[in-house]
Amino acid sequence: xxxxxxxxxxxxxxxxxxxxxxxxxxxxxxxxxxxxxxxxxxxxxxxxxxxxxxxxxxxxxxxxxxxxxxxxxxxxxxxxxxxxxxxxxxxxxxxxxxxxxxxxxxxxxxxxxxxxxxxxxxxxxxxxxxxxxxxxxxxxxxxxxxxxxxxxxxxxxxxxxxxxxxxxxxxxxxxxxxxxxxxxxxxxxxxxxxxxxxxxxxxxxxxxxxxxxxxxxxxxxxxxxxxxxxxxxxxxxxxxxxxxxxxxxxxxxxxxxxxxxxxxxxxxxxxxxxxxxxxxxxxxxxxxxxxxxxxxxxxxxxxxxxxxxxxxxxxxxxxxxxxxxxxxxxxxxxxxxx
Amino acid sequence: xxxxxxxxxxxxxxxxxxxxxxxxxxxxxxxxxxxxxxxxxxxxxxxxxxxxxxxxxxxxxxxxxxxxxxxxxxxxxxxxxxxxxxxxxxxxxxxxxxxxxxxxxxxxxxxxxxxxxxxxxxxxxxxxxxxxxxxxxxxxxxxxxxxxxxxxxxxxxxxxxxxxxxxxxxxxxxxxxxxxxxxxxxxxxxxxxxxxxxxxxxxxxxxxxxxxxxxxxxxxxxxxxxxxxxxxxxxxxxxxxxxxxxxxxxxxxxxxxxxxxxxxxxxxxxxxxxxxxxxxxxxxxxxxxxxxxxxxxxxxxxxxxxxxxxxxxxxxxxxxxxxxxxxxxxxxxx
Numbered sequence: 001x002x003x004x005x006x007x008x009x010x011x012x013x014x015x016x017x018x019x020x021x022x023x024x025x026x027x028x029x030x031x032x033x034x035x036x037x038x039x040x041x042x043x044x045x046x047x048x049x050x051x052x053x054x055x056x057x058x059x060x061x062x063x064x065x066x067x068x069x070x071x072x073x074x075x076x077x078x079x080x081x082x083x084x085x086x087x088x089x090x091x092x093x094x095x096x097x098x099x100x101x102x103x104x105x106x107x108x109x110x111x112x113x114x115x116x117x118x119x120x121x122x123x124x125x126x127x128x129x130x131x132x133x134x135x136x137x138x139x140x141x142x143x144x145x146x147x148x149x150x151x152x153x154x155x156x157x158x159x160x161x162x163x164x165x166x167x168x169x170x171x172x173x174x175x176x177x178x179x180x181x182x183x184x185x186x187x188x189x190x191x192x193x194x195x196x197x198x199x200x201x202x203x204x205x206x207x208x209x210x211x212x213x214x215x216x217x218x219x220x221x222x223x224x225x226x227x228x229x230x231x232x233x234x235x236x237x238x239x240x241x242x243x244x245x246x247x248x249x250x251x252x253x254x255x256x257x258x259x260x261x262x263x264x265x266x267x268x269x270x271x272x273x274x275x276x277x278x279x280x281x282x283x284x285x286x287x288x289x290x291x292x293x294x295x296x297x298x299x300x301x302x303x304x305x306x307x308x309x310x311x312x313x314x315x316x317x318x319x320x321x322x323x324x325x326x327x328x329x330x331x332x333x334x335x336x337x338x
Numbered sequence: 339x340x341x342x343x344x345x346x347x348x349x350x351x352x353x354x355x356x357x358x359x360x361x362x363x364x365x366x367x368x369x370x371x372x373x374x375x376x377x378x379x380x381x382x383x384x385x386x387x388x389x390x391x392x393x394x395x396x397x398x399x400x401x402x403x404x405x406x407x408x409x410x411x412x413x414x415x416x417x418x419x420x421x422x423x424x425x426x427x428x429x430x431x432x433x434x435x436x437x438x439x440x441x442x443x444x445x446x447x448x449x450x451x452x453x454x455x456x457x458x459x460x461x462x463x464x465x466x467x468x469x470x471x472x473x474x475x476x477x478x479x480x481x482x483x484x485x486x487x488x489x490x491x492x493x494x495x496x497x498x499x500x501x502x503x504x505x506x507x508x509x510x511x512x513x514x515x516x517x518x519x520x521x522x523x524x525x526x527x528x529x530x531x532x533x534x535x536x537x538x539x540x541x542x543x544x545x546x547x548x549x550x551x552x553x554x555x556x557x558x559x560x561x562x563x564x565x566x567x568x569x570x571x572x573x574x575x576x577x578x579x580x581x582x583x584x585x586x587x588x589x590x591x592x593x594x595x596x597x598x599x600x601x602x603x604x605x606x607x608x609x610x611x612x613x614x615x616x617x618x619x620x621x622x623x624x625x626x627x628x629x630x631x632x633x634x635x636x637x638x639x640x641x642x643x644x645x646x647x648x649x650x651x652x653x654x655x656x657x658x659x660x661x662x663x664x665x666x667x668x669x670x671x672x
Binding site: 067096098099100101102103104108110111112117118120122125127128129130131132133134135136137139140146158159162163165166169322323324325326327 | 487
């Protein structure tokens with residue numbers, strides 16, 4: 001972690017903010033798991049426990065105008081991007097105050113206000129979308145980067161290879177962020193890939209690619225800064241493999257028969273919050289009361305999100321078919337001719 | 339008679355009508371671009387886009403790798419980023435490689451995002467049998483696509499629709515799929531040089547009649563009109579409806595015709611089981627059951643992969659004689 005500590009952007013204030021963002025995701029999702037057992041949240045619920053350093057390291061480096069395409073494990077991405085926690089939790093409650101009106105749930109958080117193009121629950125399905133967003137921006141002369149998050153499971157999909165090839169072939173401003181947590185649901189990377197060094201696959205498409213310790217938020221941020229600078233300078237894609245680990249089950253229905261408890265415990269000792277907090281403490285950069293303050297601020301935000309979601313309302317079933325198609329086709333048609 | 343207007347009509351093929359529609363769209367709106375396999379330097383598998391890259395350049399007539407899912411998804415993303423892409427999939431059979439993007443993204447995003455994002459994308463593809471291209475280039479799967487809420491499905495059968503539907507589809511805020519039957523590309527006719535957009539969502543009566551309603555679309559329209567001409571020789575006055583839009587279906591036109599003729603046969607190049615013809619039949623039964631004088635008939639493709647050999651291919655898909663026979667059977671004159 002000391003390798004990048006001298007970078008001017010790593011002020012004490014910034015480090016505390018990174019810590020807070022990670023704690024915010026962790027505590028929020030802890031509450032989500034609790035609400036799931038209470039059946040306030042239903043369906044599939046995929047938690048990010050252990051992987052927080054990826055979203056927190058990458059997303060704040062993006063500009064407001066940039067775009068994000070995420071996966072079904074995207075609560076962290078949405079929160080760091082600035083989708084209000086109230087709207088994220090209300091979505092998981094299925095309430096119409098949710099960020100997708102309760103239509104998407106945990107796996108499909110959308111927010112046009114922050115250019116958040118959704119949790120995509122088709123593994124690999126978001127990559128072509130990200131390529132297209134970048135193509136559209138490039139053709140319109142817009143200086144926008146699209147950040148596309150996906151897991152190691154997506155690497156086995158054809159869409160991964162099609163998308164990397166298209167982005168490199170056409171020179172499109174996409175930041176591919178592979179969250180390699182070593183398992184596609186329960187299938188270990190080594191059981192599904194002949195080449196487990198994922199960034200090499202990107203390099204084979206003549207794309208700038210690097211792997212980074214995804215449990216080290218500062219290393220992730222430094223890599224993201226390098227990547228974004230390269231994309232903005234050259235207008236070409238960049239591939240960032242963040243090597244991380246999912247400490248909890250794949251979803252709430254997963255008995256985790258496919259991995260040893262000892263393996264999970266070993267990774268838990270490397271997890272990103274403990275790591276950053278320990279480093280800050282060792283370097284006398286944080287006071288215990290500051291940590292307490294972070295936890296109490298986060299608790300208050302979570303309490304507010306729960307209250308907001310509890311008070312939320314159900315979209316009337318009479319509106320079920322709304323927005324299958326655009327409603328104001330006539331107006332949009334008129335706008336088209338302007 | 340307006341001689342000036344008459345002489346101003348131009349002779350062209352369906353293929354040229356589609357090409358003019360594409361060129362016109364690119365000229366009119368800088369957000370429109372076309373991408374697909376071999377659309378540029380090659381000029382299109384069916385020569386539809388021949389010459390367009392020379393006029394518009396490789397950015398706007400964009401050749402793609404053989405990555406149907408990748409470039410269809412890229413079309414969706416580009417549409418969401420403010421462009422108006424036209425994605426060409428070489429044939430409906432190949433579109434299955436892009437089905438994930440069409441169904442799970444394009445058709446879904448508006449509803450699933452609570453109306454925050456839409457996908458104003460047009461996807462064109464060739465469909466149908468008749469060129470001895472065998473079982474991986476000849477199927478008619480537009481009926482499958484018509485099953486999907488969130489998209490619109492068009493089947494232009496005439497020069498006017500080939501020229502005018504693209505314009506309307508590009509104005510639509512939601513994804514529109516256009517199916518061009520391969521047997522129509524060489525069909526020629528006359529069209530006004532300034533032919534413009536046509537409405538979608540409405541069926542059209544191509545031949546008015548009083549004895550039976552023959553309901554069809556796409557490549558089968560012309561066979562059905564020929565069948566109607568045969569039937570006329572035998573004193574049977576058939577009405578021929580061109581569905582034009584397969585989703586949403588224009589129930590009103592179908593039901594009004596059936597209420598008038600009291601008999602119906604549906605002609606659909608898709609396979610019979612679970613077909614668009616089944617859907618049309620069901621709607622007739624739901625909405626005009628008491629107006630029918632007999633069972634609704636269907637002429638569909640035989641339930642086999644379309645074979646290569648000419649005589650087998652002919653036997654596999656709807657033909658004029660089969661349509662006329664089905665109409666006579668429905669009238670009890672078999």
